Amino acid sequence: xxxxxxxxxxxxxxxxxxxxxxxxxxxxxxxxxxxxxxxxxxxxxxxxxxxxxxxxxxxxxxxxxxxxxxxxxxxxxxxxxxxxxxxxxxxxxxxxxxxxxxxxxxxxxxxxxxxxxxxxxxxxxxxxxxxxxxxxxxxxxxxxxxxxxxxxxxxxxxxxxxxxxxxxxxxxxxxxxxxxxxxxxxxxxxxxxxxxxxxxxxxxxxxxxxxxxxxxxxxxxxxxxxxxxxxxxxxxxxxxxxxxxxxx
Amino acid sequence: xxxxxxxxxxxxxxxxxxxxxxxxxxxxxxxxxxxxxxxxxxxxxxxxxxxxxxxxxxxxxxxxxxxxxxxxxxxxxxxxxxxxxxxxxxxxxxxxxxxxxxxxxxxxxxxxxxxxxxxxxxxxxxxxxxxxxxxxxxxxxxxxxxxxxxxxxxxxxxxxxxxxxxxxxxxxxxxxxxxxxxxxxxxxxxxxxxxxxxxxxxxxxxxxxxxxxxxxxxxxxxxxxxxxxxxxxxxxxxxxxxxxxx
Numbered sequence: 001x002x003x004x005x006x007x008x009x010x011x012x013x014x015x016x017x018x019x020x021x022x023x024x025x026x027x028x029x030x031x032x033x034x035x036x037x038x039x040x041x042x043x044x045x046x047x048x049x050x051x052x053x054x055x056x057x058x059x060x061x062x063x064x065x066x067x068x069x070x071x072x073x074x075x076x077x078x079x080x081x082x083x084x085x086x087x088x089x090x091x092x093x094x095x096x097x098x099x100x101x102x103x104x105x106x107x108x109x110x111x112x113x114x115x116x117x118x119x120x121x122x123x124x125x126x127x128x129x130x131x132x133x134x135x136x137x138x139x140x141x142x143x144x145x146x147x148x149x150x151x152x153x154x155x156x157x158x159x160x161x162x163x164x165x166x167x168x169x170x171x172x173x174x175x176x177x178x179x180x181x182x183x184x185x186x187x188x189x190x191x192x193x194x195x196x197x198x199x200x201x202x203x204x205x206x207x208x209x210x211x212x213x214x215x216x217x218x219x220x221x222x223x224x225x226x227x228x229x230x231x232x233x234x235x236x237x238x239x240x241x242x243x244x245x246x247x248x
Numbered sequence: 249x250x251x252x253x254x255x256x257x258x259x260x261x262x263x264x265x266x267x268x269x270x271x272x273x274x275x276x277x278x279x280x281x282x283x284x285x286x287x288x289x290x291x292x293x294x295x296x297x298x299x300x301x302x303x304x305x306x307x308x309x310x311x312x313x314x315x316x317x318x319x320x321x322x323x324x325x326x327x328x329x330x331x332x333x334x335x336x337x338x339x340x341x342x343x344x345x346x347x348x349x350x351x352x353x354x355x356x357x358x359x360x361x362x363x364x365x366x367x368x369x370x371x372x373x374x375x376x377x378x379x380x381x382x383x384x385x386x387x388x389x390x391x392x393x394x395x396x397x398x399x400x401x402x403x404x405x406x407x408x409x410x411x412x413x414x415x416x417x418x419x420x421x422x423x424x425x426x427x428x429x430x431x432x433x434x435x436x437x438x439x440x441x442x443x444x445x446x447x448x449x450x451x452x453x454x455x456x457x458x459x460x461x462x463x464x465x466x467x468x469x470x471x472x473x474x475x476x477x478x479x480x481x482x483x484x485x486x487x488x489x490x491x492x493x494x
Binding site: 054056085086087089091093094095096097106107110111112152155156158159 | 389391392394395396397398399400401402405409410413414417
């Protein structure tokens, strides 16, 4: 049984997309406050694993518990995702018809029942934290990619989540904008929030991760502290992968 | 003889009788007033039918996009069935047939020509509106729905605050098309005795026996109406396009 310190737990989780098995026997326990970085080649199931945590994907076998509540497997009829779990997407997914402020206050007002004033107060605080308070009344497409992603992070934080998921948050960004987004995520990692980050930014991983997970072909191939993981990878596949992405 | 026939053909007074709608004569002016008075009924009928169609269409379209086949099915059946029924038979069915069903159920609800036509137009059009909604909603990236879910919005909130505002902008042109279609199809209401533009024209034709002139005016009436709607829609599109930076 999971202890109370467990934030997320995967037990024998299997998932298929039609005939293709994307997740194979996933067993994983993430403690409250832990920062996890998941890496691996594309198509290895990293994103799917993360998306199972907030029920954007349903799994077929096994159990996933988030804060001691079972999720996924059509338990929630594909509805009402757990709003204690925030998510930042590769493609930002800001609401293009709403201003930055409206993007931030929509969830708190409609899902959490905050008044407009309370929500706006919270939004302004978070925009200052991600260092773009001056963009509050702009529309997403008037912002740079890095700014958009920082708004997306602020939008998630507005719901005061206990867990934050990042699905390749910097992969769609121009190189010069990656740092500003990673800085915000590192800043966030200083807090007690539980974080699961899918990324290939190994510099970030070294700085922020408590534990590394390497996935390949739907399986968790290797886990370990960043020091061990980068210095002496145990498996050949992991070594090869690290060589490829650290080459340049 | 032949010459005489030719002469009468080429002389306008023999074939044209614009006097029936000549505003400078008392009779002509009365006819024009009578014909133009059909405008309000045509407009009211079209607007009511369009509003109903937009509401019914959305109610039909949303379950039609469900992941669940059983929820999707009634919506598909409705669309395929309604789309297959021609407007005129449906109008007869609603106006003459539906009261029989209602009476057999013990309901004494009379269906007057206005409501009969409005309901028929709305239902007939709603199948098309539903498909327009579906196209518009499905054109919005999946990431929008996912993002809405991660900030805690439920299905209806996601639709209302995230998906529909974006979809609406894309479906406005085809929806306007449907509205123009409704305006023109409202002419069928004349056959169940509704006093709209076409019915009025028919009545003047019967009394004056001047079909060419009166039907020409009738066509002009629809043309003006549709042009006004088109320019209104263009204004609306500009307005929405300026407000929403997509």
